Amino acid sequence: MCGHPSTSRIASTIGTFCRVKQECINCDFQRIWSSQPFIKNVPAGNLLLSAAILMSGSSVTKSLRLFSHLKMVAICRKTFNEHQKMYLLPSIRQVWRNHQEKAITNLKEDESVVLGGDGRADSPGHSAKYGSYTMMDLKLNKIIEIQIIQSNEVGSSYHMEKEGLIRAVNFLKENNIAISTLVTDRHCQIKKWVRENLPDTKHKFDLWHIAKGVSKKLEAVAKLVSGKDVKPWIHSISNHMYWCATSTVDGDGKMMLAKWKSVGQHIQNIHTGHSDVFKECEHGELQGRERKKKWMTTGSAALLKTLDVINNPRLCKDIVMMSEKYQTSRLEAFHSTLNHFAPKMTHFSYWGQTCRTFLAGLHYNENSDREQAITAEGKERFCVAFPKFKHGGYSVKKVYKDPTYDYVDEIIHLVVAFCQEGNKKPLQETPGALCSEFIHPEKDEAVAQHSSRFC
Incomplete structure (x- = not known):
C-alpha cells in the first residue's frame, strides 16, 4: 500500500527508532518528513524509504518481505521501481559524476599518473550479462572511472573486459590525462591492445x-x-x-x-x-x-x-613486466565492496547495475583511507582469520574504524531536490536486451506447443 497513511506509519516507526538512539534525533530523514510530509505530491516517507533500501545495497524484495513479516504498512515494489527510475538512479549518477570531476582535476596535477585496471563480471562462468571495468589511481587509492558493458555490445562476455579498458582510456584521453604506468592482470587481449595503442605507457602486471x-x-x-x-x-x-x-x-x-x-x-x-x-x-x-x-x-x-x-x-x-611497487590488490578489495551493492546472485536492469556500481565506487572512495582501530588501552587492533585457501593456515589482518556514509546524505538531498523540482527524467540510453535479436513467437502459439506431446 502506498500513499499518505503509509508515509505516517513509516515515519512514526522509524522516528521511534531514532528516538532510541539520541544522536539520531536530528537525522536528515526525520527532518525532511516532519517538515514536509509530501514532496511535490510524493509522500516523503515513501520516497526516503526507497532511497534507504537502495543506498544500503539491500534487495528490495527481501526488504519489503521484512516489513510484511512485521505487519508494517510499507510501499510496494511498483512504487520503489517508480522512485528508482525517476529520482534515485539519476541522483546517484549525478553525485558520482560530481565526485569523479574532482578526482579528475586532482589527477591532472599529477605528472606521473599510475593507474590500475581490472574487470569484473556480474555472474560466474562465461554467461555474464554485464561487465564492469574499473580504473583506480593507485597512488591515492581512489576509483576514478567505471565503465559498464553489456555482453551483446561486444559479441560475447569474453570481450567485455577489453572493451571496458578501451572506453576508460578514451574517457581519460578526453580529459587530457596521459597514463604513465598501467597495472593490470595478464589478460592476453589487454596486453596486445595496450602494446599497440598506448606506446608511451608502461604496462605492468600485478604480482x-x-x-x-x-x-x-x-x-x-x-x-x-x-x-x-x-x-x-x-x-x-x-x-x-x-x-x-x-x-x-x-x-x-x-x-x-x-x-x-x-x-x-x-x-x-x-x-x-x-x-x-x-x-x-x-x-x-x-x-x-x-x-x-x-x-x-x-x-x-x-x-x-x-x-x-x-x-x-x-x-x-x-x-619481465612485473610491477615492482604498485599492485591491483586494492581493486580486488573494491570488487568485494561491489559484491555488497550488486551481488552476483541477483539480476539488475542496466541502470540498476550501473548505479549500484557507482554507489560501490562512492562508498570505497570515502572509506579507502580509514585509520586502524585502537583498543581502550590505545593499542592497534588486529584479528586472526583462517582463509580456506591456506588449508589451516592463518592470516593476521588489521581492524579498521567503522565506515562513514556522507555520500548517502549527498544523494538523498539531491533526490529531494529533484522531486521538489518535478524532475522526471529517467535514464533512457541503454543497450538492447540480450533477446532483442531473437525471433519472438506468439505467446498462445508457444504455450500450445509446450502443452502438446507431439511438439
Missing part, C-alpha cells in the same frame, strides 16, 4: 595474478606421483616471485627474470653461479624451516617438471 597462476601449476605437478617433493616448495617459490619484483626497485625486467630463474638452482641447494646479471643468492646462511626442507634432487622427475613451470617462455615474458 598476485602471476603468482596465483604459477602456484596452480605447481600444485598440479605436486598431485602427480612423481611430483610429491614439489609441494613443500610451492609457497617458497610463490614468495620468491614477490621478492624478485619488490627487491628490484628500478623495475629492471632483466634483473627480475634473472632472479626468478635462480630459484630453479636454489631448490637444488645451488646458490652461486646463477647468471651474469644475478650471480648468487642474497639470503645468507639458511636457518629454521628452510634448513629442514628437503632439497630437490638434480635430474629427478619432480625437479624437471618444476623447472618446466619456472622456465615457461610465456611466464618469463610476463616476469
